[in-house]
Amino acid sequence: MTVRLHVMLGAGGVGKTTLSAGYALALAREGRSVGLLGIDPARRLQGALGLTLPDLEVPVPGVPNLSAALLRAEDCLRRWAAEACPDAETRERLLANSFFRALADRFAGATDFLAAVRVAEWIERHPGLTDLVVDTAPGFNAIEFLRRPEHVSAFLEGSLVTWLRWMTKEGGALGGLVRAGARRVLGALSRIGGTRLLMDMAEFVTLVEGVFTRMAARLAAAQTLMRGPGTSLHVVTAVRHDAAQSVAQLVDALATLKLAPSSVIINRAVAPTLGADVAQLDVGAVPPEVRAVITYAQAFGELQAQLVRAASAPGRTVLVVPAALGLDESARLDALEALGRHLLPLRR
Amino acid sequence: MTATDTARQVPRVLFVVGKGGVGRSTVATALALDFAARGERVLLVEWTVTEVISPWFGKPAVAPGFTPVPLAPRLFVMNYELRAVLKSYFVEHLGLDVFYRRVIEGAAVQRLIEAAPGLAELLFIGQLWWLTTLAENEAGLRFDRIVVDAPATGHAVSLLDLPAAMETFGASGLLALEVGRIGQMMKDPKWTGAVVVSLPEALVAEETGELVPRVAKDLGRPPLAVFVNRSARGLVRPDADTAWLAALSPPPRPGTRDSLELLQRELSARVAHEAALRTAMAGQTRDGVVSLPEQLALIGARPPLEVVQALAPAVRAWLSGAEAP
Numbered sequence: 001m002t003v004r005l006h007v008m009l010g011a012g013g014v015g016k017t018t019l020s021a022g023y024a025l026a027l028a029r030e031g032r033s034v035g036l037l038g039i040d041p042a043r044r045l046q047g048a049l050g051l052t053l054p055d056l057e058v059p060v061p062g063v064p065n066l067s068a069a070l071l072r073a074e075d076c077l078r079r080w081a082a083e084a085c086p087d088a089e090t091r092e093r094l095l096a097n098s099f100f101r102a103l104a105d106r107f108a109g110a111t112d113f114l115a116a117v118r119v120a121e122w123i124e125r126h127p128g129l130t131d132l133v134v135d136t137a138p139g140f141n142a143i144e145f146l147r148r149p150e151h152v153s154a155f156l157e158g159s160l161v162t163w164l165r166w167m168t169k170e171g172g173a174l175g176g177l178v179r180a181g182a183r184r185v186l187g188a189l190s191r192i193g194g195t196r197l198l199m200d201m202a203e204f205v206t207l208v209e210g211v212f213t214r215m216a217a218r219l220a221a222a223q224t225l226m227r228g229p230g231t232s233l234h235v236v237t238a239v240r241h242d243a244a245q246s247v248a249q250l251v252d253a254l255a256t257l258k259l260a261p262s263s264v265i266i267n268r269a270v271a272p273t274l275g276a277d278v279a280q281l282d283v284g285a286v287p288p289e290v291r292a293v294i295t296y297a298q299a300f301g302e303l304q305a306q307l308v309r310a311a312s313a314p315g316r317t318v319l320v321v322p323a324a325l326g327l328d329e330s331a332r333l334d335a336l337e338a339l340g341r342h343l344l345p346l347r348r
Numbered sequence: 349m350t351a352t353d354t355a356r357q358v359p360r361v362l363f364v365v366g367k368g369g370v371g372r373s374t375v376a377t378a379l380a381l382d383f384a385a386r387g388e389r390v391l392l393v394e395w396t397v398t399e400v401i402s403p404w405f406g407k408p409a410v411a412p413g414f415t416p417v418p419l420a421p422r423l424f425v426m427n428y429e430l431r432a433v434l435k436s437y438f439v440e441h442l443g444l445d446v447f448y449r450r451v452i453e454g455a456a457v458q459r460l461i462e463a464a465p466g467l468a469e470l471l472f473i474g475q476l477w478w479l480t481t482l483a484e485n486e487a488g489l490r491f492d493r494i495v496v497d498a499p500a501t502g503h504a505v506s507l508l509d510l511p512a513a514m515e516t517f518g519a520s521g522l523l524a525l526e527v528g529r530i531g532q533m534m535k536d537p538k539w540t541g542a543v544v545v546s547l548p549e550a551l552v553a554e555e556t557g558e559l560v561p562r563v564a565k566d567l568g569r570p571p572l573a574v575f576v577n578r579s580a581r582g583l584v585r586p587d588a589d590t591a592w593l594a595a596l597s598p599p600p601r602p603g604t605r606d607s608l609e610l611l612q613r614e615l616s617a618r619v620a621h622e623a624a625l626r627t628a629m630a631g632q633t634r635d636g637v638v639s640l641p642e643q644l645a646l647i648g649a650r651p652p653l654e655v656v657q658a659l660a661p662a663v664r665a666w667l668s669g670a671e672a673p
Contacts, residue, residue: 011368011369012367012368012369012370013367013368013369013370013547013549013551013552014369138367138368138369241646241647241652241655242652245400245403245652249398249400252398253398270607270610270611271601271603271604271606271607272603273601273603273604274603274604274607274608277600277601277604278600278604278608280598281596281600282596282597285592285595285596285597286592286596287588287592289584289585289588290584290585290588290592290612292580292583292584292615292644293584293608293611293612293615295644295645296583296611296615296644296647297607297608297611299644299645299646299647300611300647303647322603322607323607323610
């Protein structure tokens, strides 16, 4: 059976993480077999779920059918390195390689790639899974892996990498027997970066091949899944002055990839009656120390109405999720589930 | 060196750091506009897929590349892109145009370069240095000041941490020279500095509490200031209760009542989070915490440039060393 993938996209700070958790919880309580992949190291999500989330999925206590994991770049790379390395000694050499260490650091910012690979890994590991809810990095970064699919796999192609691999396999240092073309390129690179850098790079290329081959295969699987009929993309926004602009930019970016969101979720909204009711109020009766609340309410109500209009488009659901009193202070399972229930009309 | 009459010493290259959604581009633009208003030639540098600031000035988004585009008097914007800068670096700066065409332009090397950790960041910083030094002679580009809208938290820190990160490669040759030169510049408080943008919200404030010491460690000195965007200081009394809601006439509908209570709590919480952030940040920045007041009337209809312009008094007060207005 095809897994339904629910991908939450949006700018930072709009409540993607909390909504993702709530949605996953609500789906699991409906009896589906659900996974929740978080990327935000916010302790609040872990506190709300009542556990410390490891990189590899674990069952959420008290919620049958729900597993959750938090993407941790270094743990992922270590696990995948272990999977791909034939023996402990090779693994240690890889983990100690300066390129690999730098790459692991770098990958901490490339959560889109890692999340995509993780999604494929998760589905491999759990054949019975019906739904996977994926929280993503803020903004455009989340879909970068669809924009440049060659990023990971292309690393291993091309003659330079072939030369580097040959260099380490033959055990030769620079010079001597190197073929003419290779000598020119490698010589020029060593002039720029030095021979030690080059040797490290060459060793890295050799060691990392298996890790990358596996990653590239999973990435390809995730890309196919992302474009498949079982996937829904949800653009989440809060009521903020930059919201309409950032939703439009994200929708445009998706359009360049020939993708469209199935919904725009307007999170932490106020009651639709707010603007009209506040207009009727006798502001003189409002104590001066909170009068700013009235100004704020008027502006907020107006902004929200604008946002709903701007987000509407044919074939797209605009879902308004009201802010709930008390959710922020005591983000416990029931409060999270109550929040997530607002999203159930989006399920398929 | 510059036309600025600021009482505070602000480095030539200013990194504006903070997680996504805090208003980093807004603050970077407000700072850049203020420098430009003082008569400096200012370059605002973004590093992003879709450049956001130009549309605020009614201009099309600047494509990734290496061309400063005029936005306003004395204000220019550039959207960094690795390949364009790589070419300018090899061809104009190192004078290795044959090498560039024969080797670097090849598809295999281009891919390796994209995958090579730290190289994009190294060239980014190297390019900033070039822009403030040799660019005037080599390309006729002169900037008194560069404001960098630094990409989201993790990335920005790796930018500032670059010299140390590159040393682990044990590079020699030209790359090592470049790393050494850039390391010197990052260490020089006249050349490089950072400000951190935050919000009076629990999670963002918590991350700021972790980010500021990391920036201090990477740069070897504290950031100049923390800017608290959307500050509600002075807007509401944080201890005000919500009893007034029950006394309203006509009584608001329940949804409205709850929404008003939520909005009041949100403003009060902002005041409390900012107070906590100020306590946590005591002694951790050079100039302390600067509040950028929320403009309630500007929430909504106005173009973002008005929001940027509304920050001018607070930004100016910081630069001139005055107390916040």
